[in-house]
Amino acid sequence: MSSFRVELRRVVDDSYDIEIGADLAEKLVRDLKDGLAGKASRFAVVTDDTVKELYAGRILSLLRENGFRAELISFPPGEKSKTRQTKEKVEDAMLEMGFRRDCCVIAVGGGVVTDLAGFVAGTFGRGVPFINYATTLLAAADASVGGKTAVDTPLATNLIGLFNQPEKVYLDTAAWKTLPKEQVSSGLAETIKHAVMADRDFFDFLERRMEAIFALEEEACRHVAETNCRIKYRVVMQDERESGLREILNLGHTVGRAVETVSGYRLLHGQAVAVGLTAEALLASRLGYCTAAEAERVRSLLRRAGLPDRLPAYIDREALVRKLYTDKKVRAGQLRFVFQKGIGDMMCFGENVYSRPVEEALVREILPEM
Numbered sequence: 001m002s003s004f005r006v007e008l009r010r011v012v013d014d015s016y017d018i019e020i021g022a023d024l025a026e027k028l029v030r031d032l033k034d035g036l037a038g039k040a041s042r043f044a045v046v047t048d049d050t051v052k053e054l055y056a057g058r059i060l061s062l063l064r065e066n067g068f069r070a071e072l073i074s075f076p077p078g079e080k081s082k083t084r085q086t087k088e089k090v091e092d093a094m095l096e097m098g099f100r101r102d103c104c105v106i107a108v109g110g111g112v113v114t115d116l117a118g119f120v121a122g123t124f125g126r127g128v129p130f131i132n133y134a135t136t137l138l139a140a141a142d143a144s145v146g147g148k149t150a151v152d153t154p155l156a157t158n159l160i161g162l163f164n165q166p167e168k169v170y171l172d173t174a175a176w177k178t179l180p181k182e183q184v185s186s187g188l189a190e191t192i193k194h195a196v197m198a199d200r201d202f203f204d205f206l207e208r209r210m211e212a213i214f215a216l217e218e219e220a221c222r223h224v225a226e227t228n229c230r231i232k233y234r235v236v237m238q239d240e241r242e243s244g245l246r247e248i249l250n251l252g253h254t255v256g257r258a259v260e261t262v263s264g265y266r267l268l269h270g271q272a273v274a275v276g277l278t279a280e281a282l283l284a285s286r287l288g289y290c291t292a293a294e295a296e297r298v299r300s301l302l303r304r305a306g307l308p309d310r311l312p313a314y315i316d317r318e319a320l321v322r323k324l325y326t327d328k329k330v331r332a333g334q335l336r337f338v339f340q341k342g343i344g345d346m347m348c349f350g351e352n353v354y355s356r357p358v359e360e361a362l363v364r365e366i367l368p369e370m
């Protein structure tokens, strides 16, 4: 018998820029001319059918007009497309179009597109570069930054995926103008989560400026996009692979993801997160981590953002409790939650420990208030 050790130590610089502004398609093309995608010689613009008509088609034309070899691949919009099957279809389309390792994926769209296209890029030809061009508030607030890519499975959302960092992220705040109002609200759920989790001043700003945000006033939108990035980055830079601190980004998502799946995706991601934030604020106040008044402040801001703060009647409560056990934080069969500490901070339960076990009975106790 013999053995030898394969010495492989990685030094990786995954740093990248986030550009925030109105209408950034031409900036993207200029950056590509300046070498943003390195040696990539072909570009796969991955998008959904709605965003294709609104933005991705124009980006494709701009790329071609500027001499880039680019093709567009799109799929039906919505969470239902965020599957392994869609990933396979995108990959097969890319292979048929002749894409090989010397390509770059440009994801143009909301979180479904950036999550799926980032995952495609991570495994296509064992990994090709990708760029996110985010067109929803939710993608700007959360999905397109941070390097998590994934697809859903019938069991639960985001179970299969990769940590994969983009070459650059563009947050086009002008694109929010064509978003249906409920999609603006959906993005605000992650925004409110960030404020509750890490920034009391931002929470006050959201309370003061909610109307300006809905009116899509440029300065308010830019502040929302920038502050979301700053908060998420403070967390992600300290814990890229979710070994500790990054768990706090789960606020509202333990219940939220379960609600989203049990609703059969009738609720948008942000709407489900809003229900989750409410449930988890109620749990936090039961456990003494915030006051009842603070929990109500969260709930009231969610309502003002046009978000639900109750479980829809069609949600089967038993199925919901069962679904909580598919959460990735579950350990030894016990539910675990992260908790807000007042408003603007998170509970820490030990060195690098941000979640704690919670009895199912306590979760059942707050259901009537939901």
Ligand SMILES: NC(=O)c1ccc[n+]([C@@H]2O[C@H](COP(=O)([O-])OP(=O)(O)OC[C@H]3O[C@@H](n4cnc5c(N)ncnc54)[C@H](O)[C@@H]3O)[C@@H](O)[C@H]2O)c1
Pocket: 048, 049, 050, 051, 054, 077, 078, 079, 082, 109, 110, 111, 112, 113, 115, 135, 136, 137, 138, 139, 142, 143, 144, 145, 146, 147, 148, 149, 157, 158, 175, 176, 177, 178, 179, 180, 183, 186, 190, 269
């Ligand atoms: N990777 C992460 O860290 C992370 C974080 C949060 C959420 N997510 C994921 O993000 C997804 C939700 O994001 P989303 O709400 O952006 O989803 P989405 O991509 O489905 O976009 C929402 C809808 O808006 C449409 N749309 C997109 N841009 C538009 C525009 N500018 N104008 C008009 N319509 C437009 C889309 O076609 C779609 O119908 C979920 O799958 C969630 O799991 C990922």
